[in-house]
Amino acid sequence: MPELLTNENIMSALGRIKDPEIGRDLVSLGMVKRVEIDGSAVDLTVELTTPACPLKATIENDITAELSTLGASIVRVDWASNVKRSFGGPAADLIPGVRNTIAVASGKGGVGKTTVAVNLAVSLARDGARVGLLDADITGPNVPLMMGTTGAHVTGVGGRVNPVVSHGVQMMSIQYFLTGDAPVIWRGPLIHSAIQQFLRDVEWGELDYLIIDLPPGTGDAALSLSQLIPLSGAVVVTTPQEVSLADARKAIGMFNKVNVRTFGVVENMSGFICPNCREEHDIFGSGGGAKIARELELEVLGRIPLEPAVRTGGDAGVPITSPQYPGGEQSVAARALRELARTVAGRVSVAAAPFASAAASASVAGAAAAAR
Ligand SMILES: Nc1ncnc2c1ncn2[C@@H]1O[C@H](COP(=O)(O)OP(=O)(O)OP(=O)(O)O)[C@@H](O)[C@H]1O
Ligand SMILES: [Mg+2]
Known part of the structure; x- marks a missing residue:
């Protein structure tokens, strides 16, 4: 066994490595859970703040x-994850098992909010997270169609309702309570009480992420929902055209007004990938998301191209990021959506860090003791 390869040295070497996202070292964040030395091989378990970590590699x-400088010739890392909570407030008690709530919003309708929400949820679940998807678009619920659950109905006992599960995601939508295609003509207070029930009466269980598909617009409905639902933050979807950007600005302004952080902007339908020639054409222009992000000091979390398979996947109830979508691995949009999900998970981890830091300092001592 190399002389320098001791538990103490390993812990101090790991203490020099920063989690690139959170900017603090692995040891003080309590991420090192196990260290075993066998000759010149080191086996360790590192607990990430999300299974969808974009920076694992x-x-x-x-x-x-770091460990090779101590003489380790083989380093094996086992990954674990423990997603921390990133929101609080009185309404948070309605969903005690939910760690993070992410609203997907836009000022303008039809820009791909539901598409982004659905694919975010499926991608996070595919990376191993426990994910829920709440269709908060009470008057135009599209989640069931895009997730292939239009025929599903709620079940439950004693006033508790079970979510409908599809593509690895637990879902709730007003559609699951309705029969047929009757339009929902509901006024504000009823929408409120429906959403409150979705939070309070649904057996969400333990969820790492609850994705919320908000209704379009920045009017009363969206505004009051973003106050009613305890949110970790919001992702604002826009298309590159000016009209959509103007509405995205309004949406971001709305979240600022109710003190909800905007994680960043998603530019959807950003360039069209022609299925015949594979070349990219800018139908709606491009770079609009970057422009608004610069102007409002936000980040572009992802750019999703316009790709016919995204729509066919949505219409068929098999999201392009689902393993059930045939040939999904080849899709540029699917790759962009999966990457977007990891970026969002990373930003959520950063938001959770202050909530978790008290717990982490307590676990530093524990990790050091465990390694000894
Ligand atoms: N990147 C994309 N490539 C191809 N089609 C897309 C893409 N994004 C969304 N679409 C399609 O555009 C249409 C509108 O998308 P979607 O329903 O997700 O928008 P929305 O913002 O939720 O709309 P609404 O405001 O009505 O709720 C859908 O048919 C969807 O399949
Ligand atoms: Mg929608």
């Missing part, structure tokens, strides 16, 4: 590099 390279 970077962290693994950093660990291998």
Whole structure:
């Protein structure tokens, strides 16, 4: 066994590696859960703040590099994850098992909110997270169609309702309470009480992420929903045209007004990938998301191209990011959506860090003791 390869040295080497997203070291964040030395091989378990971590490879390279300076010739990293909570407030008690709530919003209708919400949920679930999807668009619920659950109805006992499960995601929509295609003509207070019931009476269980598909617009409905639902933050979807950007600005303004953080902007339908020639054409222009992000000091979380398979997947109830979508691996939009999900998960982890820091400092001592 190399002389330098001791538990103490390993812990102090790991203490020099920063989680690139949170900007603090792995040891003080309580991420090192197990260290075993066998000759010149080191086996360790690192607990990430999300199973959809966009920086796993970077962290693994950093660990291998640091430990090789101590003489380790083989480094094996087992990944675990513990998603922390990033929201609080009185309404948070309605959903005690939910760690993070992410609203997907837009000022303008039809820009791809539901498409983004559905694919975010499916992608996070595919990466191993426990995910829920709440269709808060009471008057135009589209989640059931896009998730292939139009015929589903709620079940439950004693006033508790079970979510409908599809593509690895637990879902709730007003559609699951209705029969036929009758339009829902509901006024504000009823919408409120429906949403409150979706939070309070649904057996969400333990969820790492609850994605919420908000109704379009920045009027009363969207505004009051973003106050009613305890939110970790919002993702604002826009298309590159000016009209959509103007509405996205309004949506971001609405979240600022109710003190909800906007994680960033998603530019959807950003360039069209022609299925015949594979070339990209800017139908609605491009770079609009970057412009608004710069102007409002936000981040572009992702750019999703306009790709016919995204729509056919949505219409068929098999989202393009689902493993059930044939050939989905080849889709540029699917890759962009899966990457978007990891970026959002990373930003949510950063938002949760202040909530978790008290718990983390307590676990530093524990990790050090466990390694000894
Ligand atoms: N990147 C994309 N490529 C191709 N089609 C897309 C893309 N994004 C969305 N679509 C399609 O555009 C249409 C509108 O998308 P979607 O229903 O997700 O928008 P929305 O913002 O939720 O609309 P609403 O405001 O009505 O709720 C759908 O048919 C969807 O399949
Ligand atoms: Mg929608």
